[in-house]
Structures are given as structure tokens and as C-alpha cells.
Amino acid sequence: MTEGWTQSAFEALARVLGARAGLVFAPIRRADAEAGIRRAMARARITDVDHYLALVETGAITLDDLIDELTVRETYFFRDPAHFDLIRREVIPDVLRRRLGGAGLRLWSAGCASGEEAYSLAIVIENAGLAARTSILGTDISRAALIRARAATYGKWSLRGVDAEVVQRYFHHAQGRHRLDERIVERVAFEFLNLACDSYPSPPVWGMDLIICRNVLMYLDPRVIPCIARRLHATLAPDGWLLTGPSDPPLGDEAPFETIVGASGLHYRRAVARGRVFVELRGPLPSSPVTIEPGPSPAPTPPAEPLAEARAAFADGEWDRVARLTSNIAGAEAARLRIRALANSAGSEVAERALAHELELHPLSAELHFLHAILLQDLGRDGEAVHAVKRALYLDASLAIAHFVLGSILGRLGEVEAARRAYRNARVLADRRPPREALALGEGERAGELVLAVAAELARLGTHTQTEASA
Numbered sequence: 001m002t003e004g005w006t007q008s009a010f011e012a013l014a015r016v017l018g019a020r021a022g023l024v025f026a027p028i029r030r031a032d033a034e035a036g037i038r039r040a041m042a043r044a045r046i047t048d049v050d051h052y053l054a055l056v057e058t059g060a061i062t063l064d065d066l067i068d069e070l071t072v073r074e075t076y077f078f079r080d081p082a083h084f085d086l087i088r089r090e091v092i093p094d095v096l097r098r099r100l101g102g103a104g105l106r107l108w109s110a111g112c113a114s115g116e117e118a119y120s121l122a123i124v125i126e127n128a129g130l131a132a133r134t135s136i137l138g139t140d141i142s143r144a145a146l147i148r149a150r151a152a153t154y155g156k157w158s159l160r161g162v163d164a165e166v167v168q169r170y171f172h173h174a175q176g177r178h179r180l181d182e183r184i185v186e187r188v189a190f191e192f193l194n195l196a197c198d199s200y201p202s203p204p205v206w207g208m209d210l211i212i213c214r215n216v217l218m219y220l221d222p223r224v225i226p227c228i229a230r231r232l233h234a235t236l237a238p239d240g241w242l243l244t245g246p247s248d249p250p251l252g253d254e255a256p257f258e259t260i261v262g263a264s265g266l267h268y269r270r271a272v273a274r275g276r277v278f279v280e281l282r283g284p285l286p287s288s289p290v291t292i293e294p295g296p297s298p299a300p301t302p303p304a305e306p307l308a309e310a311r312a313a314f315a316d317g318e319w320d321r322v323a324r325l326t327s328n329i330a331g332a333e334a335a336r337l338r339i340r341a342l343a344n345s346a347g348s349e350v351a352e353r354a355l356a357h358e359l360e361l362h363p364l365s366a367e368l369h370f371l372h373a374i375l376l377q378d379l380g381r382d383g384e385a386v387h388a389v390k391r392a393l394y395l396d397a398s399l400a401i402a403h404f405v406l407g408s409i410l411g412r413l414g415e416v417e418a419a420r421r422a423y424r425n426a427r428v429l430a431d432r433r434p435p436r437e438a439l440a441l442g443e444g445e446r447a448g449e450l451v452l453a454v455a456a457e458l459a460r461l462g463t464h465t466q467t468e469a470s471a
């Protein structure tokens with residue numbers, strides 16, 4: 001079997017896939033990858049690979065078809081049963097122990113392929129009697145896989161890991177296929193998300209109690225892994241869990257995870273002592289060539305304006321450098337960067353103490369009061385967090401994200417009516433912005449996404465009160 005590309009255009013196409021999806025093709029997979037590209041070309045009725053490359057590069061042809069051809073989408077229900085045992089026995093009880101006021105559970109299957117993994121979670125949740133208070137999200141880069149996931153109809157092969165009793169209980173057999181019961185199907189939402197290039201955390205991908213991202217990162221360029229690890233970490237709720245697959249790269253050194261070595265492999269948690277991780281979301285990750293060989297050193301970049309340099313250092317996760325670069329810059333924005341970097345390196349407690357000093361210097365900074373609220377809620381000091389976020393809103397009532405955060409804290413405190421009001425304020429403000437506009441003080445959240453997140457939270461508060469009323 002050939003290990004190289006037969007024409008440079010194939011290599012260039014693979015490079016585009018690396019840059020836009022993080023995919024990497026080891027020499028051993030190149031012949032298969034070429035065959036996949038040829039199939040996509042045949043569907044587009046194009047025979048010349050250079051012409052196909054030109055169309056992909058100019059956007060005349062979307063990458064979707066190529067991505068569907070070139071991603072490995074093998075999956076099945078309850079794949080790696082030890083993980084599901086862990087979820088039943090440890091993850092769910094742990095998350096419930098930490099929940100105050102009956103707040104909902106949030107689970108995410110990242111790289112869900114045709115949905116089997118996300119639906120397996122939904123079955124576990126249904127069996128645990130937690131369906132009404134749990135939201136489950138499945139995301140993938142393959143739109144074809146997402147269509148299959150939403151269709152929720154599977155062949156025998158997808159059910160090879162499932163007990164006959166579960167099949168009997170949750171599937172309807174018709175014409176040789178198995179249709180998942182509607183009550184499980186409706187528990188899972190599926191969305192497109194490119195783990196390598198999209199911005200997250202960002203509604204609906206935020207505050208997850210459990211992320212299960214298995215057998216995905218192993219196909220991605222090692223150079224995009226650290227940034228994905230930081231984003232996954234930032235997407236976890238405090239104390240949330242992340243499970244990866246046995247062949248996925250280890251993430252313990254890439255973000256401040258607590259790594260747990262269990263019978264079912266490595267698991268990660270966002271330890272509460274380290275608190276929130278702030279991320280700077282500045283668009284796609286650096287483009288990633290296909291072969292990973294040491295190249296010439298990059299040309300030196302011209303010196304940047306100090307605050308811009310600090311922002312860039314923050315985006316690269318260089319927390320100590322952020323501290324150095326901002327130490328001589330006055331102003332609330334530098335202080336905010338400094339404190340967020342400190343939270344990421346030393347934890348929320350240390351950062352909150354340092355922020356008290358900054359607030360004395362910048363008492364009229366809405367952004368610092370808002371940051372204070374975020375740190376306080378990470379430390380479980382919700383009562384104080386409400387005051388901090390209200391101070392931020394007193395100084396700048398237009399901060400949609402701050403209204404949203406106020407809503408979620410009030411919801412946790414059981415102040416349902418006030419929470420609803422805060423969420424509605426967030427929606428009114430976000431609605432006024434173009435849907436794709438990133439919101440001020442967010443971690444990449446866009447206006448349209450906040451509107452959706454508000455709808456989900458209002459629906460959840462509605463269900464919760466009805467349940468309380470009928471109890």
C-alpha cells in the first residue's frame with residue numbers, strides 16, 4: 001500500500017481538512033483518504049483533483065461531503081460498558097450531591113457520530129429517573145451523522161453492546177431496523193460543532209456536568225489537542241467530569257484537570273479548588289499542516305501593543321506571561337486579564353482575593369464586578385455573587401451575559417420569579433444584537449445562542465416549578 005499522496009492536490013486537500021477540522025491523516029491512512037476524496041469528487045461529478053481543490057478552497061464546494069467521507073464514525077450503543085458503569089455509579093451520584101435547589105444536569109456527547117453514545121446516556125438517565133431534569137446534547141462535525149442521529153433508527157450492529165432487556169424496553173422493531181423509543185429520542189438535542197475550530201463554551205455548549213468525548217481526539221492533529229483540552233475544561237461545570245476513550249491522547253497536562261486513573265481508564269475533572277477556567281476565543285485554531293515534521297522556525301513577529309500581546313498570551317494559555325505583560329498596564333481591562341489568568345493558574349479563591357484589591361482601584365468597572373460574580377459563584381458563594389452581578393448591572397445595564405448569569409444564580413437560589421425576570425432581560429438585550437455577534441464580557445457566546453439558552457432555561461424553570469407545584 002502506498003503511504004504518500006499520489007498527487008500534491010490530495011495533500012493540499014488534506015491540509016485544508018487539517019486547518020478547518022483538525023483532521024490529520026497518518027501515512028498509513030492516506031490511501032483510504034485518497035479513495036474517500038475520489039468518492040466525494042465522483043459525487044460532485046468532478047474528475048480533476050486540482051479543479052476539485054480549487055472549488056473547495058474558494059468555498060464553491062462545502063467541506064461537508066469530504067468530512068463525511070474522511071471521518072471515522074464507528075460507534076455503537078453502550079460502547080465501553082465500564083464508562084457507563086462509572087457514569088451510573090459515580091458520576092451521576094457525585095453531580096447530584098453537589099446540586100442545590102434541584103438544578104438540572106447537563107451532559108454532552110462531543111463527537112457523537114450517529115447518536116448511539118448520546119442516546120446511551122439518555123437511557124442511563126431515564127433509568128435513574130432523572131430524565132425531566134437533565135439536558136443531553138450530542139454534537140458532531142459530520143452533518144450526515146447528525147441526520148442519522150436525529151432519525152434514531154439503527155441496525156443490529158449498533159446494538160451489539162446492548163442487553164436484550166434494554167432492546168426490548170427501548171426499541172421498536174420494524175423492517176429489520178430498531179427505532180428508539182420517542183421518549184428517549186426527545187431527550188437529546190443534536191447540533192453541529194467542530195471541536196477544533198468552533199468557539200466554546202458558548203450556548204448551548206456550556207456548564208456541562210459530564211462531557212463524554214471518546215474516540216474523537218485520536219483522529220485530530222496533536223497540535224490542536226491542547227486548545228481543545230482547554231476549551232473542554234472551560235465547558236465543564238465546576239467539579240464536572242470528562243471521559244475520553246482509551247486510545248485518545250492524555251489531556252491531564254493540557255488544562256488544569258484533576259486526572260483520575262480508574263478501572264475504565266483516565267478520567268478528568270474540573271476540580272472546584274482550581275475553579276473556573278477563562279478562555280479567550282479568537283476564532284479558528286492555527287491551521288494544521290498534514291504531516292508533523294519540524295519545519296524552519298517561524299519568522300519573528302513584530303512587537304505588539306502590550307495589551308494586545310497580553311490578550312494573545314491569554315488566548316495561548318500562557319498565564320504567567322499574561323501576569324508579566326499586564327503588571328505595568330493600568331486600567332480595568334488589563335486587571336481583568338490578569339485576574340482571569342490568575343484564576344486559571346492558581347484557582348478562583350486566589351483570584352477572588354486579588355480581585356478585591358483591583359476593585360478598590362477600579363470601583364466603577366462593570367467588567368470587574370461581573371468577573372467578581374463569576375468567581376464568587378464558582379466558589380459556591382451565590383448570595384455574594386448576586387450582589388456582585390447586580391453591581392455590574394447597576395454600572396452597565398446593557399450586559400446581556402450578566403443578566404443571564406444573574407438568572408442562573410437566582411435559579412439556583414430558588415428565586416424562580418426573579419430568575420425568570422433576569423433571563424427575560426438577557427433575551428431582550430441579546431435579541432437586539434445580530435445573532436452571530438459575540439456578546440460583551442462573554443467567553444465567546446453569541447447573541448443568537450444566548451437567546452436559545454434563555455429559552456432552554458425558561459423552559460427548565462417552568463418544568464421545575466410545575467413539578468414542585470404538583471408534588
Ligand SMILES: C[S@@+](CC[C@H](N)C(=O)[O-])C[C@H]1O[C@@H](n2cnc3c(N)ncnc32)[C@H](O)[C@@H]1O
Pocket residue numbers: 021022023071072073074075076079110111112113114117139140141142145193194195196197213214215216219245
Ligand atoms: C469514531 S467516532 C466516535 C463516536 C463516539 N464518540 C464513540 O466513541 O463511539 C468519531 C466522531 O468524531 C467526529 N469528529 C471528527 N473530527 C471532529 C471535529 N473536529 N469536531 C467534531 N467532531 C469530530 C467524527 O465525525 C465522528 O463522528
